[in-house]
Amino acid sequence: MAKKKKSQLSAEGKTELAKAIAEKSQTFARTYANMETSVARFFRWVSSWIDRLLFNQKHGKLVALILAVLFCFMIDSNEDFDLFKANREVKTLNNLSVSTVVSEQAYEVSGIPEHVTVEVIGESGDLQMLNLQDNYQIVADLSGLTEGTHDVTLQPKNFSSRLEVIIKPSTAVVTIKRKESKRYSLGYDFVNTSKMDSIYALSEPQFEQGEVVVRASTETLGRIAFVKALIDVSDVNSDFETDAQIAAYDQSGNRIDVDIRPASVKAKVKVTTPSKSVPITLVPNGTMPDGKAIASYKLDSQAVVVYAPEDVLESIMELPIYIPVNNLTNDQRITMPINLPSKVTKASLKNVMIEIKIEDAVSKEIEDVPIQFQNAPSANYNVRAVDSSNGTLKVKVSGAQGQIDSIQKSDIKIIADFSGVDEPGIYDIPLSVSGSNKLVTYELGTATIKLEFKEKE
Numbered sequence: 001m002a003k004k005k006k007s008q009l010s011a012e013g014k015t016e017l018a019k020a021i022a023e024k025s026q027t028f029a030r031t032y033a034n035m036e037t038s039v040a041r042f043f044r045w046v047s048s049w050i051d052r053l054l055f056n057q058k059h060g061k062l063v064a065l066i067l068a069v070l071f072c073f074m075i076d077s078n079e080d081f082d083l084f085k086a087n088r089e090v091k092t093l094n095n096l097s098v099s100t101v102v103s104e105q106a107y108e109v110s111g112i113p114e115h116v117t118v119e120v121i122g123e124s125g126d127l128q129m130l131n132l133q134d135n136y137q138i139v140a141d142l143s144g145l146t147e148g149t150h151d152v153t154l155q156p157k158n159f160s161s162r163l164e165v166i167i168k169p170s171t172a173v174v175t176i177k178r179k180e181s182k183r184y185s186l187g188y189d190f191v192n193t194s195k196m197d198s199i200y201a202l203s204e205p206q207f208e209q210g211e212v213v214v215r216a217s218t219e220t221l222g223r224i225a226f227v228k229a230l231i232d233v234s235d236v237n238s239d240f241e242t243d244a245q246i247a248a249y250d251q252s253g254n255r256i257d258v259d260i261r262p263a264s265v266k267a268k269v270k271v272t273t274p275s276k277s278v279p280i281t282l283v284p285n286g287t288m289p290d291g292k293a294i295a296s297y298k299l300d301s302q303a304v305v306v307y308a309p310e311d312v313l314e315s316i317m318e319l320p321i322y323i324p325v326n327n328l329t330n331d332q333r334i335t336m337p338i339n340l341p342s343k344v345t346k347a348s349l350k351n352v353m354i355e356i357k358i359e360d361a362v363s364k365e366i367e368d369v370p371i372q373f374q375n376a377p378s379a380n381y382n383v384r385a386v387d388s389s390n391g392t393l394k395v396k397v398s399g400a401q402g403q404i405d406s407i408q409k410s411d412i413k414i415i416a417d418f419s420g421v422d423e424p425g426i427y428d429i430p431l432s433v434s435g436s437n438k439l440v441t442y443e444l445g446t447a448t449i450k451l452e453f454k455e456k457e
Contacts, residue, residue: 001017031215032394085236091127093118098154102142102176103260108217111174116154118263121426122163138167141316142176150324151176179259184227186210186246186265195234198345199307203270205231212246215259225251227260231267241268280338280352283438293361294325294439295400297354304338305348318457320438321352332356359400368392369409371431371449375418386426386450395433399440411436416449426452 095115102109116138120130130136137157143149153172156165188205212227244267247258282297302317321336334434335353341348370392373383385391397404415455416429428448435442 005176008140026334030056069409071314071443078271082269087123088121089124089127091120091122091130096138096289098138098140099157100140103146105215106179107142107147108179109142109174110177110219111149111282112152112172117168118156118288119166119168120159120163121166122160126160127164130163133158140174141174142174145176149173162228177219177274179215180218180221180346181213181215182221183211183213184224184248186212186332187226187228188244189228189230190233190265191230192232192234196236197274200237201272201274201307201309201352202233202236203268203272205229205269208266209262212265213261214248215261216256220256220258223250224248224256224258229265229267233269236269236271239268239270243267272287273307274310274313276316277308278316279307279318281318281320281438282354282356283314283320283322284325285322286324288325288328288361289360292358293400293403295359295402296358297439300353301349304352306340306344307346308341308344312341316341316344317359319347321354323354324355329358331358346394359402361398362404363396363398366395366397366407366409366412369395369412369414369433371416373415373418373439374454375417375421382455383451384454387453392447393431396443396445397435397440398443399437403437407435407437407440412442413443416451418453421453424454426450 024335077421094117096118097115100112101107118138120127122130122194139155139157140152141155142152150173152172154167154172156167158185159165179192179451186207186209188207190202207229214221214224214227216224224277226247227246229246231242231244233246243264245264246260246262248258248260250256280299280301280303282299283295284294288294306313306316306319308316321338323334332351333355335351337351338347338349355398371385376383393414395414397407412433412435415432415434417432418427418429421427427450429435429451430448431444433442433444
């Protein structure tokens with residue numbers, strides 16, 4: 001009985017719920033209908049007012065003016081808004097050279113930019129055609145202008161009339177001066193010497209003519225310090241002949257753009273390989289410890305071939321190898337680099353291997369070694385020793401026994417340096433001592449000697 005009563009109550013609830021939903025639906029439908037009616041009335045009211053404004057002769061002109069102003073404002077504020085032109089593109093041409101229309105033989109022109117930037121505006125097809133042509137130019141037309149300073153407008157040439165061309169900069173302040181002629185002696189420079197083997201030496205070139213004519217304004221001619229033929233020596237290894245370009249330079253070595261006649265000249269150059277074989281000698285650098293000395297040494301190469309100009313080779317008698325000896329106490333076998341003198345371009349060896357023998361050092365004294373005068377007064381003066389040395393001194397020599405045994409007075413040089421002495425009188429002159437044997441040390445008992453020089457009677 002209880003279950004049946006519960007089922008009947010459920011059916012009644014459902015009926016009440018359906019009635020409530022139906023009432024709410026009717027209320028929503030009435031509300032929507034009222035809103036629809038209100039919106040329709042509002043738009044009919046707006047439409048009525050628009051009709052009165054647009055189609056009323058009294059207000060039509062004012063409305064048209066307002067719309068025109070708004071339309072112009074839209075066009076001004078939007079660069080891409082264009083109703084009258086097709087779609088246009090911009091192409092930028094960088095570093096275009098500027099051509100000058102002027103008599104270069106008669107006038108010197110300054111102030112024209114070497115390169116400009118050009119913006120070309122047009123339709124895509126026209127810009128593509130521009131890519132296929134190579135005869136367009138930017139021109140500074142100076143024809144008809146006289147000497148002086150002028151404002152010149154740069155002009156595009158050989159561009160399609162359908163293209164808009166913008167040149168940056170578009171103008172130039174140009175100075176025109178009449179050229180004059182002057183003759184200059186011809187110098188020379190060898191260029192690209194780094195591309196030539198350093199064993200070769202170049203002779204002074206022979207030119208078919210020794211002078212050239214330079215045409216420029218008076219002011220520019222005054223700046224020219226020298227005119228040179230530029231001779232390219234890349235990879236040369238024998239005598240050669242070439243056409244050398246000619247250039248003018250100022251005092252600082254800056255190139256000056258001028259008209260030179262002829263612009264090039266034939267040059268003949270001889271190529272040689274001056275060289276000389278010089279002996280290698282060992283020179284100790286420092287003081288050997290523990291009373292030791294170098295008894296002898298042996299080189300794997302006794303001489304080296306050096307390459308240099310002839311005048312440099314004449315001054316090279318030997319090639320010394322300076323070896324540090326401050327820590328040298330035992331026989332050693334070492335490799336040392338060969339350091340080249342100034343202006344020597346190349347040598348047949350880069351290193352030399354040395355075998356060194358070490359012995360205990362001994363000493364002996366050599367008497368009556370004559371003093372030699374260096375930077376001495378002129379021949380109108382006599383020099384004499386004030387003390388009783390009679391112009392000679394005693395020298396102590398130290399080294400390995402075999403080395404000092406062979407030393408004679410003639411192997412030793414004592415120098416009295418008169419540098420800074422220019423008036424008669426008695427002076428303490430500094431002394432220095434050296435010898436032909438570099439493995440031996442030389443020592444004087446005094447660092448100076450009292451000498452007098454006076455006029456000859």
